[in-house]
Amino acid sequence: MANNINWFPGHMAKSLNVMNTEIKKVDMVIYVLDARAPLSCLNPKFDSLCEGKPVLYVLNKVDMADDSISVNVKNILSKKQNSDCVLLNSTESKSSKIIESIMKKLCSKKLEKNERKQLNIPLRAMVIGVPNCGKSTLINNMCGIKKTKTGDKAGVTRGKQWVALKNGFEILDTPGTLWPNLEDQDVAKKLCLIGSIKDEIVDINELSLYLIDYLQNYYYTKFVNRYNIDKKDTPLETLECLAQKKHFLIKGGEIDYDRVCAMIVDDFRKGRIGKITLDRII
Ligand SMILES: Nc1nc2c(ncn2[C@@H]2O[C@H](COP(=O)(O)OP(=O)(O)OP(=O)(O)O)[C@@H](O)[C@H]2O)c(=O)[nH]1
Ligand SMILES: [Mg+2]
Numbered sequence: 058m059a060n061n062i063n064w065f066p067g068h069m070a071k072s073l074n075v076m077n078t079e080i081k082k083v084d085m086v087i088y089v090l091d092a093r094a095p096l097s098c099l100n101p102k103f104d105s106l107c108e109g110k111p112v113l114y115v116l117n118k119v120d121m122a123d124d125s126i127s128v129n130v131k132n133i134l135s136k137k138q139n140s141d142c143v144l145l146n147s148t149e150s151k152s153s154k155i156i157e158s159i160m161k162k163l164c165s166k167k168l169e170k171n172e173r174k175q176l177n178i179p180l181r182a183m184v185i186g187v188p189n190c191g192k193s194t195l196i197n198n199m200c201g202i203k204k205t206k207t208g209d210k211a212g213v214t215r216g217k218q219w220v221a222l223k224n225g226f227e228i229l230d231t232p233g234t235l236w237p238n239l240e241d242q243d244v245a246k247k248l249c250l251i252g253s254i255k256d257e258i259v260d261i262n263e264l265s266l267y268l269i270d271y272l273q274n275y276y277y278t279k280f281v282n283r284y285n286i287d288k289k290d291t292p293l294e295t296l297e298c299l300a301q302k303k304h305f306l307i308k309g310g311e312i313d314y315d316r317v318c319a320m321i322v323d324d325f326r327k328g329r330i331g332k333i334t335l336d337r338i339i
């Protein structure tokens with residue numbers, strides 16, 4: 058990339074501060090990761106936030122991710138102390154039903170203590186994750202009705218929102234947050250591809266070349282099935298060949314780079330190329 062990708066606007070810094078205060082009021086954390094780039098979604102700023110709290114990792118959007126990698130990630134994360142992990146498609150009605158019993162298991166000590174003291178206090182969880190990973194969609198799924206605003210772009214939720222569930226649990230939705238200085242620019246590109254960084258600050262041409270290179274290395278058959286194009290010497294040659302094939306040309310027969318780049322990124326985001334994961338965990 059010509060310029061480093063970094064996106065840490067003031068509202069994210071503010072949200073992190075609010076979360077650091079609210080964490081004291083909750084019994085556990087629901088940490089949502091986009092299964093298409095699960096490791097890249099791990100925010101170093103969340104490490105201290107989660108310290109001492111049970112964590113349920115929700116590997117979300119598994120309907121769009123590589124199944125074998127999702128299973129590997131689940132195995133790694135569920136082995137972490139005081140943690141568990143579920144694979145989920147939050148857009149599928151009632152898919153989050155499995156979460157209730159896991160929450161109770163992770164907070165069993167607290168629940169027993171409350172029962173002993175005959176305290177009728179609801180179990181409280183904070184939902185955290187990078188922008189656009191599906192936090193609000195998950196909460197709506199847990200509610201059974203749409204209580205929080207969702208949308209297919211980064212930064213939909215602004216400000217905290219408590220939601221009470223029928224089973225008595227109270228869930229806190231938080232705005233998606235990243236961290237200052239995305240030092241690993243591969244991570245930054247993956248976060249762009251899954252829609253966690255807003256498109257306005259990203260060079261879509263470079264992003265699509267990165268994606269082509271990755272797909273040709275790890276998902277060659279899926280790439281060929283979608284575009285019917287062999288591997289060329291460079292991702293740029295593949296991109297140009299694709300544009301010619303699609304007749305994405307501007308006046309004078311020049312390649313319409315913006316159009317072909319936008320198409321391939323959109324195809325990935327909509328899952329048209331197939332179930333793909335951008336982090337390798339094998
Ligand atoms: N295919 C698929 N799409 C999902 C899933 N979960 C959420 N989405 C979609 O992902 C997009 C983002 O969902 P949100 O719930 O708004 O994400 P968020 O994490 O709350 O985003 P911010 O509030 O911006 O941080 C929406 O278009 C959802 O429909 C899933 O499991 N599978
Ligand atoms: Mg949200």
